[in-house]
Amino acid sequence: MAYTTIFKPxxxxxxxxxxxxxxxRLFDNFFGSQKRSRGIGVFPALNVYQDSxxxxxxxxxxxxxxxxxxxxxxxxxxxxxGERKLxxxxxxxxxxxxxxxxxxxxxxxxxxxxVNTEKVSAEMKLGVLTxxxxxxxxxxxxxxxxxTA
Amino acid sequence: MAEKELTVDKxxxxxxxxxxxxxxxxxxxxxxxxxxxxxxxxxxLPGVQKDDLDIDLNENTLTINAHVKKVNQGTILxxxxxxxxxxxxxxxSNVIDQGKIQAELKNGILRVVxxxxxxxxxxxxxxxT
Numbered sequence: 289m290a291y292t293t294i295f296k297p298x299x300x301x302x303x304x305x306x307x308x309x310x311x312x313r314l315f316d317n318f319f320g321s322q323k324r325s326r327g328i329g330v331f332p333a334l335n336v337y338q339d340s341x342x343x344x345x346x347x348x349x350x351x352x353x354x355x356x357x358x359x360x361x362x363x364x365x366x367x368x369x370g371e372r373k374l375x376x377x378x379x380x381x382x383x384x385x386x387x388x389x390x391x392x393x394x395x396x397x398x399x400x401x402x403v404n405t406e407k408v409s410a411e412m413k414l415g416v417l418t419x420x421x422x423x424x425x426x427x428x429x430x431x432x433x434x435x436t437a
Numbered sequence: 438m439a440e441k442e443l444t445v446d447k448x449x450x451x452x453x454x455x456x457x458x459x460x461x462x463x464x465x466x467x468x469x470x471x472x473x474x475x476x477x478x479x480x481x482l483p484g485v486q487k488d489d490l491d492i493d494l495n496e497n498t499l500t501i502n503a504h505v506k507k508v509n510q511g512t513i514l515x516x517x518x519x520x521x522x523x524x525x526x527x528x529x530s531n532v533i534d535q536g537k538i539q540a541e542l543k544n545g546i547l548r549v550v551x552x553x554x555x556x557x558x559x560x561x562x563x564x565x566t
Contacts, residue, residue, distance in 0.1 A: 331443040333518035339511030346510070348483035348518060350545030372443060377470055377477075387466040388481055389443040400514060415483035415545015418510075 331393045332368070332417075336400075340429050343399055343421045350415030357412075359419060361405045366419070369394040401427035447518060458504075461521035465501070465547075469527075473559055476533065476551040482523055483545040492540050492549065499538075500526045501547065532556075 332347040345366060349357070357370040374390045402424040410419045448464040456462060465480045482490065482503050489504040503523040529535070534554040541548045 331445050333445040334515070335513065335518060336515035337510040337513050342511075343514075344510045348481075348545070350481040350483040352544075374468075378472070381470045381472050384469040384471060384476075386441055386468050386470075388468050388479065389441040389466075391443050393443050412544075414485060415481070 330395060331389075332395065334368075334395065334397060336397075338400075338423075341423055343401060343403060343423060345397070345399075345419040345421065347417045348415065349412070349417050352412075352415075352417075354412050357417070359408075359410050361403065361408050361421065363405070364399045364402050365396060366399060366421070367394070367396050368417075368419075403427075445518060449519070449521070450524065456522075458522070461519050462524050463519075463521055464525050465503075465523045467525065473553075475553055476529075478527070478547075478549040478551065480523075480525070480547040480549075481545065482542070482547050484520065485523065485542065485545065485547075487542050490542055490547065492538075492547075494529070494535055494538065497529050497531070498526050499529050499549075499551075500524070503547075 332349055335346045337344040337346070347368065349370070349372070351374075352370060352372050356373065357368070360367040360369075369392075371392045372390045374388065399421065403421040404424050407422045408419065410417060412418075448466075450462045450464055465482055467478055467480045469476065469478050471477075478499075480501060482501075484505040485503040486506065489506065491500075491502040493500045493502065501523065505520055505522055507520060529551065532553055533551045537552045539550045
């Protein structure tokens with residue numbers, strides 16, 4: 289069981305089960321305790337960024353063909369699925385080192401905001417995948433006008 | 438050869454000589470294999486542009502040095518991997534024809550072809566009867 293203090297001003301303690309560990313980490317990072325990430329045992333590793341209008345999800349996927357990648361968005365859930373194939377090396381080769389992995393992968397993450405699923409876009413550049421998810425209107429920051437008497 | 442599973446395990450260089458630029462430096466994952474004609478080195482370098490990649494051959498040491506430009510995408514909410522430069526060195530034997538080394542960077546993958554020198558290629562010996 290993990291207990292995490294989230295809201296510092298009131299010091300309320302919320303209890304999370306193991307399934308929600310990911311959310312804990314999200315909040316940990318959100319409140320500034322940015323630890324160095326370490327091997328987390330899943331592939332691909334994802335980073336999530338936001339600006340006022342968008343959420344960006346990035347992953348390092350070197351050498352993965354866009355055709356072998358499938359991205360789905362459903363409400364606030366993002367699925368990434370794919371396969372990394374290593375090119376055929378031919379017969380009669382002797383390996384000195386083999387450190388690069390291959391195979392199928394799939395990940396699902398819950399986004400911290402509802403997104404406008406119609407306008408989600410993805411780009412693969414230099415082996416880095418960036419998925420741009422525009423926030424739904426209700427999640428965007430709104431400027432409050434102050435009325436004067 | 439058994440295939441390796443996909444893992445995320447960026448190996449940060451723990452005790453490097455100091456770099457002038459701050460931030461983490463990683464050892465990229467590589468495959469190296471040998472055919473009769475050449476030695477092929479393949480390295481994963483996601484986020485590296487061609488202009489930021491240096492491959493250097495000094496005496497018998499082949500060094501890969503790659504800088505990753507950080508893209509500003511707002512504030513980070515959740516982090517599973519770090520972004521940093523890449524550096525790795527290999528000692529290359531004399532059997533490589535050092536003048537004919539070729540490299541190609543595509544979609545985050547570096548491929549270096551190191552042709553074997555003529556003298557090092559396997560030769561079939563005729564047996565006279």
